[in-house]
Amino acid sequence: MTRRSLLMVPVIALGAGASVGGAGADPQQQAPRRVVVEMRQQGSRFVFRPAGIRIRPGDVVEFRNLSGVPHNVQFYPGRIPAGAREVLNRAMAQRIGDLASSMLTRADQTYSVSFAGAPEGTYDFFCGQHEALGMKGTMIVGRPGGPGSTLNDGEPAPARVPPSN
Numbered sequence: 001m002t003r004r005s006l007l008m009v010p011v012i013a014l015g016a017g018a019s020v021g022g023a024g025a026d027p028q029q030q031a032p033r034r035v036v037v038e039m040r041q042q043g044s045r046f047v048f049r050p051a052g053i054r055i056r057p058g059d060v061v062e063f064r065n066l067s068g069v070p071h072n073v074q075f076y077p078g079r080i081p082a083g084a085r086e087v088l089n090r091a092m093a094q095r096i097g098d099l100a101s102s103m104l105t106r107a108d109q110t111y112s113v114s115f116a117g118a119p120e121g122t123y124d125f126f127c128g129q130h131e132a133l134g135m136k137g138t139m140i141v142g143r144p145g146g147p148g149s150t151l152n153d154g155e156p157a158p159a160r161v162p163p164s165n
Helices: 003-020 084-091
Strands: 034-042 045-049 052-055 060-065 109-114 121-126 136-141
Touching: 034 052, 084 109
Parallel strands: 034 060, 052 136
Antiparallel strands: 034 045, 060 109, 121 136
16 A cells, blocks of 8 residues: 555545434434523413423523513422432522522523433423412423423423424
8 A cells, every 4th residue: 555545544434434423313412402481471471482392401491581570480399300400400500599590580681591411301390470370381301201290280281292393
């Protein structure tokens, strides 16, 4: 072999290896998406829109206060998958309590939660200010499961949460 052909072998090998992870890559290894959940006041009602979402593990959920009325997002401790509490508390910057985001007091203010490393399952959440008024939601990370799949009192049941895009 000539010196030139010896130099070409690693380049060809690298090119072949790079195409292996392309189109047939594992969907769990896809780049994280940013999924927006709006916090709204509609007349006398306070709602999350959508109230039910499905995301992939690793996605980031951005809660956006559209109305300017104070809102936050909190996760029910007994209605998240096992092992999720620690992951969420680490992912929630400037918390005001266990599994509770800071207050969003201005219109268009956002709060993001990364689900990188979060266990798959059903996560039920609510607004601490407006829970009694029905401001609740259900998030499915990957596949449904855990206590949030069976305990439900107003947010969409996991079976009614639309598929992710």
